[in-house]
Amino acid sequence: MKLDAITIEKNLLHLPDWDFYEDALHAEFEFDNFKDCFSAMSRIAFECEAQNHHPNWSNTYNILKISLSTHDAGGVTLKDFKLAEAIEAIVEVED
Ligand SMILES: C[C@H](O)[C@H](O)[C@H]1CNC2=NC(N)=NC(=O)C2=N1
Numbered sequence: 001m002k003l004d005a006i007t008i009e010k011n012l013l014h015l016p017d018w019d020f021y022e023d024a025l026h027a028e029f030e031f032d033n034f035k036d037c038f039s040a041m042s043r044i045a046f047e048c049e050a051q052n053h054h055p056n057w058s059n060t061y062n063i064l065k066i067s068l069s070t071h072d073a074g075g076v077t078l079k080d081f082k083l084a085e086a087i088e089a090i091v092e093v094e095d
Pocket residue numbers: 052053054055068069070071072073
């Protein structure tokens with residue numbers, strides 16, 4: 001179920017790397033180099049498969065940009081927060 005903006009902002013209080021706009025959650029992470037960035041992306045990819053929930057993302061050298069939304073629901077759902085939390089746990093270890 002698509003969450004309303006107030007609920008999303010409340011849930012974002014404990015995810016300071018993430019912003020809500022254009023009906024999605026967005027974050028940008030910077031690593032020391034491409035290898036560290038791609039290593040984090042690999043770990044994230046396995047988590048996405050486990051959750052059957054997939055990001056829109058882009059990588060340029062050491063920068064990873066991620067957008068999360070639930071296409072079926074046309075906005076942000078608890079699935080996006082669950083994945084964002086898993087990504088945080090992975091990135092915290094990596095960088
Ligand atoms: C069939 C499969 O369950 C769906 O296509 C899943 C897969 N991954 C998904 N990922 C995201 N981000 N949104 C979805 O709606 C979605 N749907």
